[in-house]
Amino acid sequence: MTGAVTYRLQINGADHAVESSWLGESLLYVLRERLGLVGSKNACEEGECGSCSVLVDGRLVCSCLELAAAAEGTEIITVEGLSPDGTLSDVQEALVAEGGVQCGFCTPGFVVAVHDLLDGNASPSPLETKEALAGNLCRCTGYGRIEAAVERVVELRRG
Amino acid sequence: MAADPRPQVLAGGTDFMVEVNYDHRRPTAVMSLRRVDELRGWRRHGDRLTVGAGLRYVDMLESEFEVSAPALAQAARTVGSPQIRNTGTIGGNVATASPAGDTLPVLYALDAEVTVSSTRGDRVVPIQELIVGPKRTTLAPDELIVSISIPVSKGPQEFLKIGVRNAMVIAVASVALVVDGDNRHIGCALGSVGPTIIRCSEAEAMAEAEIDWDRLHLPDPRVYETFGAMCAAASSPIDDHRSTSRYRRHGVYVLATRALMRAFEPGA
Amino acid sequence: MADGVRVVDRPRTGIGVSTRRPDGGPKVRGEFAYSSDLHADRMLWGRTLRSPHAHARILSIDIGPALTIPGVSAVLTADDVPGRPTYGLTVPDQPVLARDIVRYEGEPVAIVAADHPDTARRAIASIVVEYEVLEAITDPQRALQSPAIHPDGNLIRTVPIRRGDVDAVGSVVVEGTYEMGIQDQAFLGPESGMAVPDGAGGVDLYVATQGLHQDHAQVAPCLGLAPEQVRLHLAGTGGAFGAREDLSMHVHACMLALHVNRPVKMSYLRDESFVGHVRRHPAHMWFRHHATPEGRLVKVEAQILLDGGAYASTSAYTAANSARFACGPYRVPNAVIDATCVRTNNAPSGAMRGFGVVQVCYAHESQMDKLAAAVGLDPVEIRLRNVLARGDELVTGQTVDVPAPVRECLEAAASVPMPPPASDVDDYGLPGGAGRTADRARIRRGVGYAVGFKNLAYAEGYDDDTRARCRLDGGVATITCAAAELGQGFVTVAEQITRTVLGVDQVVLAPASTATIGSAGSSASSRQTYMSGAAIAMACRQVAEGARRAVAHRHAVAVEALEIDEGRIVSRDLSIDIPIGRASEEPLEAEVNHHHRETFPMDPVTGQGDTDVSWVFAANRAVVDVDLDLGLVRVVQMATGQDVGKALNPLSVVGQIEGAVSQGLGLAVMEEVVTTDGIVRNPSFTDYLIPTTADMPPVEITLIEEPEDGAPFGAKGVGETACLSSTPAVVAAIRAATGLELSRVPVRPEDIALADVRREG
Missing domain, CATH: 3.30.390.50 (CO dehydrogenase flavoprotein, C-terminal domain)
Incomplete structure (x- = not known):
């Protein structure tokens, strides 16, 4: 292994040291293989599927396209940070209840993306939801139950 | 894949990381521009816009920007996914120089001028002179795209x-x-x-x-x-x-x- | 009702209720352990060197450079395969590692284990293989006239069907040739797993798969180990859709782990996945339909050619399915059908959702629309005049003796209210979507219909039996069954069945493994609820019987004096009323081995025979908007009528249908593995396009419930059928909008925009 680097990452509010990491490692790889945070998934590793979605400084990004070493100094939130005490978030709860989960490989990415969508737009139109989630591929559900879950959260948050 | 001894300049990194993940590129040194804030913004002076090379696609969707550069905003909206638009930058789109780079036709149509910087100073290059082939530019190894200048919209x-x-x-x-x-x-x-x-x-x-x-x-x-x-x-x-x-x-x-x-x- | 046992709908958790997935919580929290998430101390990373050529002779392999790279622990080639050098799901014709010849691009040649995935790929890149490139036979139409690619020859199977008067003619005849490109399953979870040596010469493989035992039967011989020395355990599986029927990294990871005596994990990248699993057979099809002037079918003629790729996989059975279902769910008195599958230097084809039927459904439904036009009927009416019903005979001579609500499915789909017109839609919802290309004056709407059907479980005399064990202890029911959960929701249904039969609240599903129970068969062919669901129900019923006997013994009454009623053991006089969960002090256990009814081979000349266990039917209506000038398509709405027998979990059924429709839609308008001389040109999600949220319209679903006798609670398997008819429905809708022939899928923009046929502007 060449080009080893050492740096620190702030993930879900905790400080993590990353030591002797190959320079080319993506944030996704470091999360999964060095820090044991395997919730972010590795379906394409080219930014096309959204399974590895995380928030970096509040922005929804594909962690496979983030150079891990360059993420030092940012605040990273992964799917594991959205239900820290084990209680499901409203988005997670809705995805289960509405049947938005099948194989579930895309699910953590959708959880992060739907949180990001609804935090920025409390009541998206159906087409706004589609545009916001177009970067998250799902091969099992055909998206219908995922979109139903988004609607459920919108209703619940409306109160 | 031969290791490249020069530092790779990383803007959004969305193209770069795909190459790294698939072993088409092996970085040995990287200079990240992610937190160089002076490259991030855009400003209007008179009838021209200066767009920082680090401006992300998502930033171009803001209404103020869209009023001044509607075609660029629309092009930015067609780029990839929200995740990519949150990461990728206009400077990266120019430097990658793909014929499929979505903002590039707009920049060409606007006769954009690209400001390029190195330790030898700055130079301003028309975009069609900067890009010379598919994924090929006249950027010198030590040169960096700083900003892109375009006229403010004066029509459809x-x-x-x-x-x-x-x-x-x-x-x-x-x-x-x-x-x-x-x-x-x-x-x-x-x-x-x-x-x-x-x-x-x-x-x-x-x-x-x-x-x-x-x-x-x-x-x-x-x-x-x-x-x-x-x-x-x-x-x-x-x-x-x-x-x-x-x-x-x-x-x-x-x-x-x-x-x-x-x-x-x-x-x- | 099945087996005379009363079915009780328990409102909270039982049959017919949309209970939640037991794995839903872990999956939304990111805690569910998929095969690519596995990790062990001292674990190494495995990686595969693959052929860059579609057909070449291997002159030499120099692994020396790889061995010198620090961090590399093993580099293995064909010489290192400890047991049988080949494997295969039906015929062991595929090398574990290529020795002298590579027969497709991506064929494994060498494997390495290293301390880091980057080390492993540098090691792979350093191996020097000298190839002599051979001509690649990639056109299936040339395969039978070409030199044999493989010792087994280039013909994998020809399946003839001759039914009734083969010389019959109709007064109306329509003919067409149809072509289907290569569809990839494109599951999201990569091929992956971890092999852990047991220190005694054996190995445990944790892997994503559709069938643990069928994998085991191939892995152990290749490793040269006794069956009990190799144990396969189901790791979290990120979708499958047929692509995990065959082995991928299984033997390789085990070889490396045994060689270095350390755990080895392998996980394919997406480009590797595109050549690392079998995909749907591409097809060339010719059909001629004969009918009366009233549009009643007289005869169907069909010649079907499937490209099996370099190795056999399940191709022989795929071809049989293409033949048996070539006519669709219609009454066809006379038929002349030949389905042939050949070997080529393309990557192997194999199972994918709809197994051999997706191809012919596109063709026969295209033909039915041609016939409708020829006799002046609308597309719904032509189908209704010919639909199969219970009691009719198929072209194999087998009588359909299960519910066959084809008419009901089609009428349900046809009666769904139409979506709003394109004029009411925002730009983003028009054809072209985000690209904002549409000119509203140049958009035409079209509506298309299709029906389809397919067999349930395996056919042609194959006994795909299944085992399940139920243990009731302290009110907790533990179910052991090796059925693979791929995402389809088998685990949910397994719990529901158990709760319904035993009346218990607590159900534990033991991990699926070859070490704990015999085979459940594969999660394939819409069979797991039907087969393993039935086995679980039977095991639970045997436990309930044990509870009945235990109560009778304890209360000193005759067993006959007690009944099993809604999860309770109850005496006729109601003096005894005990929940099954508390009926016995001792644990109660039962294991069953469930077989479906006997099936028979197809006659080799006429194709006649009672080949199938059961059938499932579906109908789709598609509504599309088409940009006439650019050929871009927006599917606006899908309506599905689906035969389900009985919906054990309606939400789960809806999810299966929506997912199947999305894959059918993708095949209709965007999904194709593009190859040139056997080399895949688009092995990425950048270029192999699957539908996004923006491509999927609402799916309006009607479930047709006509329970099947003998099926668990009357349920049929619903994983596949909506995928059959959605592709032709979308294409029919595009035809309706454009007036074009569209004899190839996927329909590409240029097929519409550059068609030579004139149409109304």
């Missing part, structure tokens, strides 16, 4: 992009059309239909002569299709796994025709 602007999917897709063909009502000028450029972005000078000149500039109307409705055909003739597409040259040329014809129709209503 359009960007249309064909993809085989309704979202998150690489352009099979794209057309940017920008109108400068003050100077009675049209800029039109094509994406994904040649080794670089293609500027449609003959079509532009033809249309400029036909337009009723006082009313921003097009008296002769046949000109729409003539314009489309001239743009198609200017294209130089290839067959690949994404489409055929024949369809791409046809697509340019349809898109350019529609772009001109959107920009100029028919009638005297």
